[in-house]
Amino acid sequence: MQDILMIEDEVNIAEAVRFILSREGWQVALHGDGAGAIEAIRHHRPRLLILDLMLPNRSGTEVLADLRADPDAALAGMPVLMLTARGQVGEAAAQADQILSKPFDNADLRAMVRRMLP
Structure with a gap:
């Protein structure tokens, strides 16, 4: 089991987040697009x-809707931090546990993850 799975298509952002969070001791796996996202979540069980x-x-909204509807309660209830471009929250706010707008401050990311992963 990984601590964190990040589904992000921008490689530079994904690698930067992995570096930042791994320095805090978390294991971070990456997946690059919405296709196969649910399978990646089932495989990693973050x-x-x-x-x-x-x-x-x-889209992340579609992936999140599928996750919340999953018959596996552990998956359906998984904490989700949604990354958005500024002003693109919309439906994501209803189903994500937390939302962080890009660009974000590294300290804000670390603090949010610490709150979500006690």
Whole structure:
């Protein structure tokens, strides 16, 4: 089991987040698009999902809706931190546990993850 799975298509952002969070001791796995996201979540079974709103092949909102409807209660109830471009919250706010707008401050990211992963 990974501590965190990040689904983000921008490689530079994904690698930077992995570096920042791994320095805090968390294990971070990466997946690059909305296609296969639910399968990646089932495979990694993370304690926290960091999910980008704008993904190729399937939006973060669609991935999150599928996750919340999953028959596996542990998956359906998984904490989700949604990453959005400023002003693009919309439906994501209803189902995500927390939302962080890009660009974000590294300290804000670390603090939010600490609150979500006691």
